[in-house]
Amino acid sequence: MLLKVDLLIAKYDSWYVSPKKNPHAQALGSLGGKARAERLARAEREKIASLGGRARAAKLSSAELSRIAKLGAVARERKRKRAKK
Secondary structure, eight states: OHHHHHHHHHHHHHHSSOOSOOHHHHHHHHHHHHHHHHHSOHHHHHHHHHHHHHHHHHHSOHHHHHHHHHHHHHHHHHHHHHHHO
């Protein structure tokens, strides 16, 4: 009997717990990341950012990668044309 009650309590206990992240924990984590980034050299920050980009690219399909590359090319061309004016 005790086991059934424990299962029911666990079921309802997790039901009303908010799935949102704690904003205070997010703020502290952000501060830690910014402090770390300030201590790193530019090359080290770029290396870390590159790892994130590669991880993102590994998750995307080839069609999505192609679409993103085309958008980037259009944006670079637009920026280049504005600089000429």
